[in-house]
Amino acid sequence: MAGSDDSFDIVIVGGGPVGLSFAASLAQSELKVAVVEQQSLERLANPAFDGREIALTYASIRILRELGAWDAIPASDKSPLQGARVLNGSSPFALCFDSPSGSREPLGVLVPNCRIRDALFKIVRLQDHAQLLCGHSVVDATNSHKGAVITLSDGRRLTARLLVAADSRLSATRDLLGIGAGINRLANSMLICRVRHERVHHQIAVEWFDHYQTIAMLPLTEGVSSLLLTLPSNEADRLLAFDDDLFLTELTNRCRERLGKMSLASTRHSYPLVTTWAHKFWAPSAALIGDAAIGMHPVTAHGFNIGLSGQKQLAHKILAACRERRDIADPDMLQKYESWLRLSAAPLYHATNILVGLYSGEHPAARLARHAGLRFAQYLPFVRHGISAMLRR
Template identity: 55%
Template sequence: MDCDVLIVGGGPAGLSLARSLADAPLRVIVVEKQPHAALEAPGYDGREIALTHRSIGTLKALGAWDLLPPEDVSPLDEARVLNGASPFALSFDPASHGGGPLSLIVPNHRIREALFRTVEHQPNLTLLAGVGVAALKTSARAAEVTLDDGRTLSAKLLVAADSRFSGVRDRLGIGAEVNRLGRSMMVCRVRHDGEHHGVATEWFDHYQTLAMLPLNGRRSSAVLTLPAAEMDGIAALDEAALGAELTRRYQGKLGRMEVDASAHVYPLATTWSRHFAATRAALIGDAAVGMHPVTAHGFNLGLQSQATLAKLVIAAAQRGRDIAAPSLLRRYEMTHRLASRPIYAATNWLVRLYTDERPGARIARHATLRAGSRLPLARQAITAMLMQR
């Protein structure tokens, strides 16, 4: 065997898994098609990640948290869900769970940079950057991967961490539910005249969704979702015009807005893999579950998936057992499916309900929001989930 664990994908999920295996008696290889320089110093991509307390704990355990610039860590003290012009709002705050922030917001590229630094000199890790996968095959004995430069690697366990449109998943013959939503998401950091008071809002207005994530100072990350064709026109605006457009769309709730960092547009799609494991192989991160960003759970689920798999693999290695035994992979799949399916289904239902502009749907979502505002136990349960360590 060239290695024990071969991870395809050097994003947050893949690097986190590699780091989780740092002290295990295992040889690890990470294959990433991006060049080494892009992993070492990832560029700003507009995405701000709302980390749950469990994810923060994971990053601390991996040694990545202390590598984050403190000025890039912003507290999210409360979250509110709004619907059109309705006065009713679902509000989530941590007061009933000991206080403190509901979440901490960190730029995606800073997390990637910190994770890379944790594995950069890891003794049991080999990082192959700037190369992709051309072919693969698995058997009861091993997984064999052919890289696009002609090299062939064999491993006891192959892990796909190569995005929601995973090429490894396809080559393993694992089908996936892929929903291309015909909408695009623009993320844009803005400065504004008003105070956000640490409150994040998710506003399902008619024909648009606009979220505001509070950043340090009078700054926020604006997340605008529109039909793809309409987004093309917004993306073509210069910074001054875009700031004015976001101010108008948010109805001046935070005063005048100005673009503080470049805007980035991402087509929206959700994915659910039919299986999270196959012979000698497992799927983690977005390769297993590609979430809609509206509930900000995608990144957190990705970290959780690698932690679940790492725990099982390390336990097997320490006992001298097969780290890719069918029973181990079935246990991983069952555990992560139970953790991810409810939030995946609930998020998709929420998106369908709050983006459907038919009269019946408008009435239903108003009633849902009004009922939710009067159900403190439901709000407290969601808050407890976000704050779980």
């Protein structure tokens, strides 16, 4: 459809998992697509382990399968999640989420973020419709009802009928488009690494809201878990600076022997926690997807799941517009995309933020409230089954 070398139907800024999924979702069209990624092609082609183990829902697995990415992820990188336990402080009580009785189907599957990126990169690279423009960031973008002009860091200018920002929760493209966002910097960071441990995890995840720290243990292969420790950012920085031995001693003490004897099984990574919700998910000739639209707190493990379903929704609308020879940047269509995403993501986004507030408060009333909340939820089967069903949807 588009003409000269630098003119595209769609320019996607950001070759992260959502930007690449979106590019792959457009493969059945004749649209000329560019993916602009600031990392080099070499780094995009060989994504390094970044600590994140993404808990994928069934809906996400279905989308990745449709894109051809699911089968490109080695089976050894897929760890089933058979259940989850939520603990509060030193109380032995656990809120349990399990597969429905009699079913051996897991609640979801954990896959390293780098393997998802790798699989999607391989798919997009094999497709003719999309060009990967790597090693350049977007430094300017202007938009009007007629289209968008994007300037790269090497001075190259691209034109597009539709500009799609997928450049993370602190999206520079979102700012350039003049779209505001509610940005909440939580002053906490999540420290992540894999550990090898003595005790068996039975593929059950543990989310433990302890005093002044939250620890999540995600079961990977036998005897190996991903450990996620949420702490005030200055405390996380202090631990990150420790040598391996001291770091391990600190982890072992903080886990209070829950996993038995441990040893480090990966590099360590730290993520300052920031949640974002863009005020609009579109502008004339432009749309936001993935974390650029909604950056969730990782505690409920849903940011990518939401981003993946959102990009599918937008791609679906664009493909229908192509088939019916309508404009791929039609404002009504973009507004429908926004309404859909708002409705489907808002309950989980707000519930997650309430949960974070409740579980990071150290006031005795907050401690009591979460203790009561866990017991209440345990005796309301529809709450537990509802959450389990949502994961398995």
